Amino acid sequence: NAGVTQTPKFQVLKTGQSMTLQCAQDMNHNSMYWYRQDPGMGLRLIYYSASEGTTDKGEVPNGYNVSRLNKREFSLRLESAAPSQTSVYFCASSEVVGSGVDTQYFGPGTRLTVL
């Protein structure tokens, strides 16, 4: 089991460019999440998908879109990158969203720099 995988590991973009971050999990989890981590801020939720076919906004969704491609895959798209989106992005998955008790499992992260 690879758990949660993310590609790419590193990316440098110019302002205005677009890109898609990919995430896949092999644990047969229903729920998937995208977070960003900024220095001194902890992790903040961008979007989540409670189950295949559904997506919802988190705390900081502006400037991002997501697609739940199937049960395994959840992608995050930046349509027009801005320097404020320079961050480390983490994908996570869990069995069930909203139970409050369910552990989220995290990928290794994508370090994105927008110049």
Next chain:
Amino acid sequence: AQSVTQLDSHVSVSEGTPVLLRCNYSSSYSPSLFWYVQHPNKGLQLLLKYTSAATLVKGINGFEAEFKKSETSFHLTKPSAHMSDAAEYFCVVSDWGSYALNFGKGTSLLVTP
């Protein structure tokens, strides 16, 4: 609304001495509480979680945490620090019915020889 405050942004201990990382939370309902660890340039790994069973929770690598409702605290402890414990630690709260994990800002643990 749920939130977490990690009381120390940096903690430094000597190898072999006890570790205490402090966390206070606020929650409207019965919370679930977690501690995650992040080693440099790595993803987050679950250390332990509290889900309204025993108030003293044992985790991996010798860590444990005690849920104290009267003090709204969930401090993380380890009797003897190891060099490999140097990392960033996050206290996290989640309410039943909520999709959100609310992360504290993290405590950076430094272990000196």
